[in-house]
Amino acid sequence: MLPLGVSMLWEPVEAGAALRERFGFGGLAEVSAWLAEVLRGTWAITAEDADRLVISDQNAVVWVASDRGPLVVKWSRAPERFARLDVSAELLGVLAGRGVPVAAPVPSVDGRARVVLDGPHGPLSVTVLPELAGDWLDVTDLAAVRSAGACLARLHEALRDQTGTRLAQDPAVEGLRSRVERWSATGDRGLAPDASRRLGDALAGLTEPHEAPQLVHNDFRAANLLVLHSEVVAVLDFDEMVVDHPVVDLAHSAVYLATRFTGWGPTPLPARKAFRAGYESVRPLGPVEARWYEVLVLWQSIAAVPVGEDPTGWAGAV
Incomplete structure (x- = not known):
């Protein structure tokens, strides 16, 4: 509270x-x-x-x-x-x-x-x-994290057919390869060079996801999730919704799931695995989406590495 x-x-x-x-x-x-x-x-x-x-x-x-x-x-x-x-x-x-x-x-x-x-x-x-009762998600509670993953998948399914809303009529979504390559060329600050090289290698031969862009939450993380008895009881704050591929939202959430307000550290690997497992229990990823998930998690993790001091260990997480 x-x-x-x-x-x-x-x-x-x-x-x-x-x-x-x-x-x-x-x-x-x-x-x-x-x-x-x-x-x-x-x-x-x-x-x-x-x-x-x-x-x-x-x-x-x-x-x-x-x-x-x-x-x-x-x-x-x-x-x-x-x-x-x-x-x-x-x-x-x-x-x-x-x-x-x-x-x-x-x-x-x-x-x-x-x-x-x-x-x-x-x-x-x-x-x-x-007002809904619950506590913010604790990523050490892996049952709750798995529930969060399943909840995100159900949310994506519910949002998939909301194509008639004004938000869904945003400008066309840039291709994922173009986004990552543009960031690598102009936005990568060189703070995790080994990870950046792995990112470039992972892009080789990767085609665009088959799944069409749709409305996604875009801020699905601990600060916006209320939990009771290891079950998600409320998803908060839909004010940042955008149109994008579901796998982008999933990867973004996996990287930032542990963050709350001024607590801004990477999601521990066991929680990332539980989150993805929960998601795929409802909406399994296809082969291309699964490859993109790994690329996008790596990309967003590199982008999160801060300049200077890194007290929460973002560089180590990549």
């Missing part, structure tokens, strides 16, 4: 100052008063005082008790993202109806999943979600 009061999710800045400068609220009491008014008027919800708020870049998440039970209110102040956030909020309702463990938005009085409201410093795109 995040701390009571106002806090930052990952940025090393003073939370109260960020709340004032980014959103125009003088403190949690002002947030509670604003929320009580907008929840009553827009959602017909009676809310009590909020007890915690966390800030992440241009976004905030608030926990509040109400006559509908405990709620989580999320808002963004980035207007260029409002249309995409509308789509991702609507998709949560679709996914919940298909049995994917997500928090479906509480509809406003006029049926919207997300509403743009006036905040102290300008418009805020706001959604209201039920």
